[in-house]
Amino acid sequence: xxxxxxxxxxxxxxxxxxxxxxxxxxxxxxxxxxxxxxxxxxxxxxxxxxxxxxxxxxxxxxxxxxxxxxxxxxxxxxxxxxxxxxxxxxxxxxxxxxxxxxxxxxxxxxxxxxxxxxxxxxxxxxxxxxxxxxxxxxxxxxxxxxxxxxxxxxxxxxxxxxxxxxxxxxxxxxxxxxxxxxxxxxxxxxxxxxxxxxxxxxxxxxxxxxxxxxxxxxxxxxxxxxxxxxxxxxxxxxxxxxxxxxxxxx
Amino acid sequence: xxxxxxxxxxxxxxxxxxxxxxxxxxxxxxxxxxxxxxxxxxxxxxxxxxxxxxxxxxxxxxxxxxxxxxxxxxxxxxxxxxxxxxxxxxxxxxxxxxxxxxxxxxxxxxxxxxxxxxxxxxxxxxxxxxxxxxxxxxxxxxxxxxxxxxxxxxxxxxxxxxxxxxxxxxxxxxxxxxxxxxxxxxxxxxxxxxxxxxxxxxxxxxxxxxxxxxxxxxxxxxxxxxxxxxxxxxxxxxxxxxxxxxxxxxxxx
Numbered sequence: 004x005x006x007x008x009x010x011x012x013x014x015x016x017x018x019x020x021x022x023x024x025x026x027x028x029x030x031x032x033x034x035x036x037x038x039x040x041x042x043x044x045x046x047x048x049x050x051x052x053x054x055x056x057x058x059x060x061x062x063x064x065x066x067x068x069x070x071x072x073x074x075x076x077x078x079x080x081x082x083x084x085x086x087x088x089x090x091x092x093x094x095x096x097x098x099x100x101x102x103x104x105x106x107x108x109x110x111x112x113x114x115x116x117x118x119x120x121x122x123x124x125x126x127x128x129x130x131x132x133x134x135x136x137x138x139x140x141x142x143x144x145x146x147x148x149x150x151x152x153x154x155x156x157x158x159x160x161x162x163x164x165x166x167x168x169x170x171x172x173x174x175x176x177x178x179x180x181x182x183x184x185x186x187x188x189x190x191x192x193x194x195x196x197x198x199x200x201x202x203x204x205x206x207x208x209x210x211x212x213x214x215x216x217x218x219x220x221x222x223x224x225x226x227x228x229x230x231x232x233x234x235x236x237x238x239x240x241x242x243x244x245x246x247x248x249x250x251x252x253x
Numbered sequence: 254x255x256x257x258x259x260x261x262x263x264x265x266x267x268x269x270x271x272x273x274x275x276x277x278x279x280x281x282x283x284x285x286x287x288x289x290x291x292x293x294x295x296x297x298x299x300x301x302x303x304x305x306x307x308x309x310x311x312x313x314x315x316x317x318x319x320x321x322x323x324x325x326x327x328x329x330x331x332x333x334x335x336x337x338x339x340x341x342x343x344x345x346x347x348x349x350x351x352x353x354x355x356x357x358x359x360x361x362x363x364x365x366x367x368x369x370x371x372x373x374x375x376x377x378x379x380x381x382x383x384x385x386x387x388x389x390x391x392x393x394x395x396x397x398x399x400x401x402x403x404x405x406x407x408x409x410x411x412x413x414x415x416x417x418x419x420x421x422x423x424x425x426x427x428x429x430x431x432x433x434x435x436x437x438x439x440x441x442x443x444x445x446x447x448x449x450x451x452x453x454x455x456x457x458x459x460x461x462x463x464x465x466x467x468x469x470x471x472x473x474x475x476x477x478x479x480x481x482x483x484x485x486x487x488x489x490x491x492x493x494x495x496x497x498x499x500x501x502x503x504x505x506x
Contacts, residue, residue, distance in 0.1 A: 152340040159307050159327050159334040160354035160401075170357075174344040248344075 039221045048225035057210070064206040067123065067195045071130035076187055079135040080180075083142025100139055108133035109197055121202050130194030134187050141183035145176040178249035185241040192234055256285040256409055256441035257306065262315030264301060274466035275301055276312070281460065281469065285408065288435060288442045290452040293462030294502060299445045302467065303413050306443060307334045320408050329354050333402035333440075335412040341386040341394055341401075348373065348382035351400045358405075372400035375434060392423040399431070403438065412444045416451070425483070428454055432481060449502075453494045454481055461498055463505040471501045 004012075021041055028035035039047075051057045086093040086100065112129055119125035149172055157171050199208025207226060214222040264276040276298045283289050291299050304310040306317060308327040317324045320331045341350045348369050349356075355365035373382050376396040386394055395415055402410055416424045428451055435442055446452055452459050453475055461471040475494060477485055485491050 150340075152336065152338070153342060155309060156334075156336060156340050156342075157353075157357075159309055159329065159332075159336075160357055161327050161329045162357050166357055170353075171342075174342070177344075 036218075036220060039224060043221050044224040044228065047221040048228055051222065051225050051229075060205055060207050060210050063123075064195060064199065064208065067126045067130065067199075067206065068192055071127045071134065071195060072188065072191050074127070075131040075134035075191060076138055076184065078131075079138025079187070080142040080183075082135075083139040084146055086139065087143040087146035097143075100136065104136040104140060108136075108194070112198060112201055115198070116202055121204065126195055126198040126203065126206070129198045130191050133194035133197075134191040137190050138183060138187045141179060141186065145179035145183065146172075148179050149175040178245060181241055181245040181248060185238055185245065188237055188241070189234070192230075196230070254285050255282045256287070256320060257281065257283040257443065258316075258318040259302075259306070260316045260318070262302075262305070262312050262317065264298070264305070264312045264314075277466040277468045279315070279467070279469055283441055283443065283458075285441050286439045287457045288432075288444065288455055289458050289460060290444045290446060290456035291460045291462060292446060292449065292452050292498060292502065293467065294464045294505060295447075297462045297464050297505075298467030299462055300413055302462075303334075303411050303443065303445055306409075307332050307411055309334075329405045329407060331407050331409060333405065333407040333410045335395070335398050335402040335410065335415045337414045338418050341397055343386050345385075346382065347378065347384050347386070347389065347397045350386070350397055351404050353401060354405050368404060369400070372404050373397075375403070375437070376400045377430065390423075391419050392427055395419065395427060396430070399434065403434075403440070408441060410440045410442050412442065414445050414447065417447065424448075424451070429481075429483070431455065432479075436480065449495050449498050450486065452498060453477070453491055454486065459494075459498055461501040461505075470505060471498075473497060 024038070025041040027033045028038050028040040082096075082100075086097055108129075111132065115125050115129040115132070119128055153171050153175065154167055157167050162170065195206070196208040196211075199206040200212040203209040207230060211223060211226040211230075214220075214226065259279055259281040262276060262279045263274070265272040265274050279302065281289075291302070293299050301310060305312045306319070306324065308324045311325075319328075322331070324332070341347075342353065345353065348366070351369040351372050352365045355368060360368075370382065373379060376399055378393060378396050378400070381389065381393065386397070389397065398415065399410075402412075416427050419427060432455060444455060446455075456475045459473045459475060460469050461473070462468065463470045473494060477488075477490060477494075
């Protein structure tokens with residue numbers, strides 16, 4: 004298949020799904036109370052975006068996501084690099100990190116509520132906690148993706164430790180690091196949403212949970228579309244960067 | 254004048270039972286401008302020796318002098334190294350790979366670009382500077398690697414089985430190309446290989462090493478005239494030299 008055919012097929016599939024969403028509820032094939040027509044959902048989304056309550060919720064959620072991300076990524080990356088580069092630290096902490104990584108983080112949410120109460124800190128702390136393990140694992144893998152041959156070549160060219168770090172480690176790790184950024188954002192976003200939906204007074208997750216409980220389906224789907232759009236946009240921007248810096252990876 | 258002098262070098266790997274002797278009492282003297290090839294069975298310590306010549310690894314005993322000065326750490330102005338399997342940096346273009354050693358020293362951009370272009374021409378890759386390693390064939394990658402080893406104009410070039418990963422035909426061509434580059438630059442070359450044909454074809458002198466602990470057990474002067482040609486491989490002299498090296502290696506195993 005040519006590139007054009009692939010794009011065409013994808014657009015056709017998307018069109019089909021959207022058309023089904025629009026017409027199946029209208030024709031009464033599916034219950035419009037459970038799945039409101041796409042047109043109604045989009046109209047609702049337009050309305051919601053005009054409300055100050057929604058603006059506040061978006062601002063709160065965005066702040067939580069940003070702060071949790073800024074805490075989890077550098078901290079996780081530092082721990083991951085340390086675990087990979089320092090044998091002593093790695094041998095002691097790696098098994099524990101791997102064990103905790105395998106446990107679903109949502110079971111710890113009640114503890115975060117007990118420690119921080121319900122609010123900004125609790126949601127940020129929980130999201131950072133649920134993100135940091137994937138960052139640690141990926142950072143470890145990133146360090147291990149640096150080839151010892153390349154370090155040897157650099158040393159033979161007289162590179163200092165700093166030069167090896169900047170000219171060999173950073174470019175070698177960049178594709179994996181960007182991938183980490185992308186995947187950790189998925190975990191981070193999920194963490195904030197779970198925290199907001201479980202117990203919160205503000206935020207998009209809280210609104211969505213409320214709409215669901217009150218059977219306000221157009222609002223619920225409008226929220227889903229909004230979140231999906233933001234998540235996909237972030238993911239695609241980073242993926243685009245990833246492709247650009249890893250053109251050499253074959 | 255000797256370009257490389259190795260004086261009673263020995264090396265012991267620290268291990269669980271008091272250490273494993275890897276290299277034993279190695280003494281080598283290479284005159285400037287000579288092409289020396291080291292052969293020996295796998296695991297005899299050839300690569301270790303080369304790493305020590307490059308200052309990348311430290312020996313237990315003995316001294317290495319290159320261009321009149323002791324080698325303790327890597328010094329790209331005295332010693333260029335070409336590794337097995339090109340080991341180019343895949344995120345840099347061919348030209349940037351060649352410039353890498355100069356960039357480390359902070360050579361001005363224009364100077365290093367001009368120098369790298371010269372090297373690219375020397376190794377016969379004019380016009381390929383913008384290509385990335387994954388866009389180059391195995392032989393081309395090794396040419397870039399040689400250019401990188403020569404870019405700082407060191408008097409000595411060390412080569413660790415540089416053509417081992419290439420197919421037979423490319424390997425022959427690259428050997429021939431290396432001799433051409435060597436004859437225009439007049440570097441002192443120390444070249445490690447497993448191929449006896451390659452050894453005889455390239456060398457002024459072949460050093461044969463024994464199995465571990467590695468020692469120099471024979472030095473064979475290759476009297477074939479220069480420039481070497483492919484036809485020489487079919488001569489009796491070539492066959493006899495090759496046979497002598499083979500006998501020595503067989504004895505050690």
